Amino acid sequence: QSALTQPASVSGSPGQSITISCTGTSSDVGSYNLVSWYQQHPGKAPKLMIYEGSKRPSGVSNRFSGSKSGNTASLTISGLQAEDEADYYCCSYAGSSTFHVVFGGGTKLTVL
Amino acid sequence: QVQLQESGPGLVKPSQTLSLTCTVSGGSISSGSYYWSWIRQPAGKGLEWIGRIYTSGSTNYNPSLKSRVTISVDTSKNQFSLKLSSVTAADTAVYYCARAPLATYYFDYWGQGTLVTVSS
Numbered sequence: 580q581s582a583l584t585q586p587a588s589v590s591g592s593p594g595q596s597i598t599i600s601c602t603g604t605s606s607d608v609g610s611y612n613l614v615s616w617y618q619q620h621p622g623k624a625p626k627l628m629i630y631e632g633s634k635r636p637s638g639v640s641n642r643f644s645g646s647k648s649g650n651t652a653s654l655t656i657s658g659l660q661a662e663d664e665a666d667y668y669c670c671s672y673a674g675s676s677t678f679h680v681v682f683g684g685g686t687k688l689t690v691l
Numbered sequence: 692q693v694q695l696q697e698s699g700p701g702l703v704k705p706s707q708t709l710s711l712t713c714t715v716s717g718g719s720i721s722s723g724s725y726y727w728s729w730i731r732q733p734a735g736k737g738l739e740w741i742g743r744i745y746t747s748g749s750t751n752y753n754p755s756l757k758s759r760v761t762i763s764v765d766t767s768k769n770q771f772s773l774k775l776s777s778v779t780a781a782d783t784a785v786y787y788c789a790r791a792p793l794a795t796y797y798f799d800y801w802g803q804g805t806l807v808t809v810s811s
Contacts, residue, residue, distance in 0.1 A: 623803075624787060677751055678751035682739065
């Protein structure tokens with residue numbers, strides 16, 4: 580199973596909205612609403628931001644939202660703040676004869 | 692609040708076996724409500740799921756690493772462990788342990804990560 584495809588970088592100004600895409604195949608993203616998104620600041624462990632496509636864990640700002648269309652999942656961050664600057668990774672159940680998950684290559688978000 | 696902490700040698704020689712342990716605190720690994728995974732990240736690169744284990748000892752591994760990976764659990768110590776054999780420089784990475792709620796496919800708690808360098 581190949582890694583999911585994410586843009587290497589995105590940027591936006593404070594207060595704006597940005598969207599990060601995560602493209603898979605009909606075998607992973609397209610077949611299941613099981614995409615999760617993680618935020619990672621430099622030198623830190625990833626933090627769960629979105630699970631099962633669009634659900635937010637307790638404590639995560641409602642400025643973060645997730646969606647899916649076909650084989651592509653998306654993470655939208657509205658009202659950009661300086662602290663949102665980080666790397667973001669998507670992850671999907673890959674669904675096969677045995678359990679397997681795949682991650683995207685990561686997207687660097689720069690808040691201008 | 693559950694916490695996970697990785698531990699193990701930071702330097703491993705090529706062709707040897709990498710061994711790491713994840714100690715879980717603030718919750719019992721035996722609760723039966725979670726899967727326990729290992730995930731790694733080479734410097735400047737993305738995340739790669741290595742494998743997972745359930746309290747019973749049942750495991751799943753990344754097909755690309757399956758031949759070299761063994762994950763085990765020690766419920767008496769509230770720990771689970773990773774062994775990766777025949778390592779090369781390509782296995783140099785930060786290794787994370789993480790928890791996934793049962794019947795889900797996301798990781799809600801992560802350890803801080805530990806850097807393992809493969810070098811002679």
